[in-house]
Each structure stands twice: as C-alpha cells, then as structure tokens.
Amino acid sequence: xVQLVESGGGLVQAGxxxxxxxxxxxxxxxxxxxxxxxxxxxxQRELVASITSGGMTNYADFVKGRFTISRDNAENTMYLxxxxxxxxxxxxxxxxxxQRTGAYWGQGxxxxxxx
Numbered sequence: 001x002v003q004l005v006e007s008g009g010g011l012v013q014a015g016x017x018x019x020x021x022x023x024x025x026x027x028x029x030x031x032x033x034x035x036x037x038x039x040x041x042x043x044q045r046e047l048v049a050s051i052t053s054g055g056m057t058n059y060a061d062f063v064k065g066r067f068t069i070s071r072d073n074a075e076n077t078m079y080l081x082x083x084x085x086x087x088x089x090x091x092x093x094x095x096x097x098x099q100r101t102g103a104y105w106g107q108g109x110x111x112x113x114x115x
Contacts, residue, residue, distance in 0.1 A: 002026040004106035022095030024076040032099035038091035085113045
C-alpha cells in the first residue's frame with residue numbers, strides 16, 4: 001500500500017506564491033511517476049504537472065512558466081512551487097503516484113486564490 005499526504009495549501013492573493021508538498025510512504029518502488037492534479041467542483045480532474053523518478057517533467061500549458069514541480073527521491077516527497085497565482089488556479093490539488101502496482105491518490109488540499 002501507498003499513502004500520500006498533501007500539505008501546504010491555503011489562501012493567497014492573486015500574484016502571490018504557494019508551495020504544496022506531497023509525502024509518500026509505504027511500498028514505493030524506485031521507478032515511479034508522481035504528479036499534481038487539480039479539480040474544481042463539478043469539473044473533471046486535470047493534470048497540472050508530473051515528474052518521473054528520473055526527473056523528467058511535464059506541465060500543463062496553463063501553468064508553464066509559473067509552476068515548478070520537483071521531488072526528493074530520498075525523502076519520497078514531491079513539491080509544487082506555484083508562482084503568479086491567479087483566481088483560476090483555485091482548486092483542490094491532488095497528489096498522484098503511479099508505479100507498477102497501480103495508481104494512488106492523496107486526499108487533496110485546497111488552494112484558493114483571491115482577486
């Protein structure tokens with residue numbers, strides 16, 4: 001089993017920054033991919049950014065140049081640095097880990113951006 005716990009969300013003003021973290025524990029294989037997704041109530045969950053255990057990253061177009069994903073493999077922790085936030089970034093942000101045993105999700109964390 002894999003457990004994912006997000007932290008660091010909250011309320012920030014437009015133009016501000018926030019960093020969210022995801023701590024993974026349990027049966028984690030060295031080869032995996034982690035990612036951040038977000039979901040607004042009534043909308044589909046969408047990919048924000050992903051990173052492999054080898055460090056390859058992928059970003060959704062709407063966050064390119066503003067968000068940076070990173071991870072610490074030794075600590076099994078992933079981060080998302082979010083800069084130049086705007087109200088459209090308001091959502092519940094979910095941590096995801098995929099490995100050969102399946103895909104796992106965190107409980108989600110609220111990020112709210114006020115105008």
